[in-house]
Amino acid sequence: MEKSIFAYQSEPTEYIKSGDSGAIEALIPERFLQRQEPDLPQATEQDVIRHFSRLAGLNYSVDTGFYPLGSCTMKYNPKINEAVADLPGLAGVHPYQDEKSIQGVLELAYGLEQFLLAVSGFQGLTLQPAAGAHGEITGILLIKAYHRLASKKEKRRIILVPDTAHGTNPATAALAGYEVRQVKSDEAGDIDLADLKQNLSPEVAALMLTNPNTLGLFEKNILQVSKMVHEAGALLYGDGANFNALLGLVKPADLGFDVMHFNLHKTFSTPHGGGGPGAGAVGVVEKLIPFLPVPLVKKKGEKFYFDYKVKHSIGKVRSFYGNFLIAVRAYAYFLALGEEGIKKVGRQSILNANYLLRKLKDVYEWPYRRSCMHEFVITPKTGWQVNTLDIAKRIIDYGYHPPTIYFPLIVHEAMMIEPTETETKNTLDEFSAALLSIAQEAQTTPELLKKAPVNSPVGRLDEARAARQLILKYEKAR
Ligand SMILES: Cc1ncc(COP(=O)(O)O)c(C=O)c1O
Structure with a gap:
């Protein structure tokens, strides 16, 4: 057991002695000055280094061992991604820099969007959301804006969520102001079609579905489900946390999903856990593009630019353009694997x-x-x-x-x-x-x-x- 740093009894370290700190004290307003000595641990630099190295060694990580945490996709994070994200031109870019001086950054964001669109089959995308759950709320707000514009007498106030769903799904729907109704699973572990039918009505805005679902099963009636949802005038939201299983095999848009968030930090290999950072890019079908958050990254000729003219945009969901260095890692991952690698x-x-x-x-x-x-x-x-x-x-x-x-x-x-x-x-x-x-x-x-x-x-x-x-x-x- 590692003892507390306060248990070290080395000679006191006096980097700033009270006697010679006058110059610093003069800069600090009197009311903020604390006259008594701070209660600091009395450890030498060597003690401190050893203490924290030993503590760091107690951490468990994908780099130290097998991490079979279901639903979290704790895959190996190739070190090349870290090296690329650490390049000064990417890591040091300032969010207020002029578009002209960040053409490479915009090209990378644009390129990643193209990769994500290619593997998902969607037509529009935003990289702004900072996590899967953040992608969910973005996607549901897009759906809300879409229904509002479609009908002045909008009365779709319900979102359906299967009983297998991750907790963030009902939480998202509730946060967006919807009533959440649960749909049962059948004995085989798929969404129960009879229960879905009973719950669908002109009041339903969307069904939030994870495929493969959280039992690790492919929803085998997915085409039937998307048909039923669309016939009821609702949209199909895809929780893409489990997209890893479909990568290179199936495009979610082909299954009937209208909008889906990607957990870039899971599927596209970024160290995650302990609260972030993450990235929850959201892909949409054509009809939802006019609602995407601003700005969108566009290309005209050889020039890349931020487009703020998105007709019915839900606005911004994140400062600047999201957790950009996660996007860098995802881009490096795509490039390293190539089309053939991604398919596997x-x-x-x-x-x-x-x-x-x-x-x-x-x-x-x-x-x-x-x-x-x-x-x-x-x-x-x-x-x-x-x-x-x-x-x-x-x-x-x-x-x-x-x-x-x-x-x-x-x-x-x-x-x-x-x-x-x-x-x-x-x-x-x-x-x-x-x-x-x-x-x-x-x-x-x-x-x-x-x-x-x-x-x-x-x-x-x-x-x-x-x-x-x-x-x-x-x-x-x-
Ligand atoms: C199925 C599912 N949906 C959504 C999420 C939320 O993703 P995030 O943790 O990035 O917010 C998770 C996270 O574990 C998940 O497993």
């Missing part, structure tokens, strides 16, 4: 997930007994004296990041595993061996799993208390 992403992610599923499906409960897409959901077997949390904690002892747990909500004790296409067969074999061994332990030594993790710097935490009683700063014992 979806295929390989599906193959990896199915390979892992086949190894685990007879030992764990497998609620939806279909081939999966890029991820799958399993649960502990009935009769085991352990729950999903115990298994997830035990996975830490085996040296892995646990999968997503207790999501999607419709599967009791869900464990959602997404290996991604960047993992080798070796890693998948080792991880499945760990899960099979944990399954054995669940039946022979359940008390061990109840205590897990036992080999980590921090043991089992009281998670409810940790979430409810936040203590975010170190309080030195007096």
Whole structure:
């Protein structure tokens, strides 16, 4: 266990002694001056470096190990992307620079948009939103603006969301002022067509759908679903968080989606987690282009420019042009993989997930007994004296990041595993061996799993208390 930095007892470090700080003090208004010495840790530079290096070594990341966090697409982030995003001409560009001096930046944004349009089949796009959820609210506001313009007596006040949806979907719809209605899934894990039919009405603005859905299953009735939604005068919103599985195989616009957000930080490989930064580009079909946020990046002859003349624009959704350096990484990723490489992403992610599923499906409960897409959901077997949390904690002892747990909500004790296409067969074999061994332990030594993790710097935490009683700063014992 690493001790607190305050526990170091080195000689006091006196970089600014009270006696010789007069010049600085003279610059600070009296009311801001604090007369007593700050309570700083007394550690040498070497102590500090060692302390933080050791702490940094406790972090778990895609660079240090397998990270099968379902729905998060924790794929390897090629280092070339970082090198490109670090180029001074890109990293150092100022948002108020004149268009003439940022032609390369605009060309890159334009080029990325063309790549995204090519793989999705949409006709218009914005790179502004800063995350998937931000893309969702942008997309739903586009839908709202579209319906408003289509009819003066606009009365579409409902958004339909399947029971498998990620929590951000209903939250987005509610934030945009809609009533949220849930649509059930059927026994096969697809959206229930009868329930959808019953819920569709002239009051429905859109259905928000994730495909593959959060069970890792391809919505096999998607063409029928989009037909039903469109016949009701509603639009089909695509949550593109799982787009990785479709990449190079299917274009969402061909499935009938009218608008979809991309999680650039997932599908197009950017380090993410812990709150960002991300990018939630939004692609749209032709009829929604007049509503896109301003500015759009356009090209005239050899010149690139920002176009603010978007007729019914919903306005800006983010300062300047979004998290641009995430777009740089995504662009580098496209260029590095090339057309042939991009085509293999979806295929390989599906193959990896199915390979892992086949190894685990007879030992764990497998609620939806279909081939999966890029991820799958399993649960502990009935009769085991352990729950999903115990298994997830035990996975830490085996040296892995646990999968997503207790999501999607419709599967009791869900464990959602997404290996991604960047993992080798070796890693998948080792991880499945760990899960099979944990399954054995669940039946022979359940008390061990109840205590897990036992080999980590921090043991089992009281998670409810940790979430409810936040203590975010170190309080030195007096
Ligand atoms: C299915 C799904 N939709 C939407 C989101 C929201 O994306 P973001 O975290 O980038 O806001 C996530 C994030 O995990 C997701 O898994």
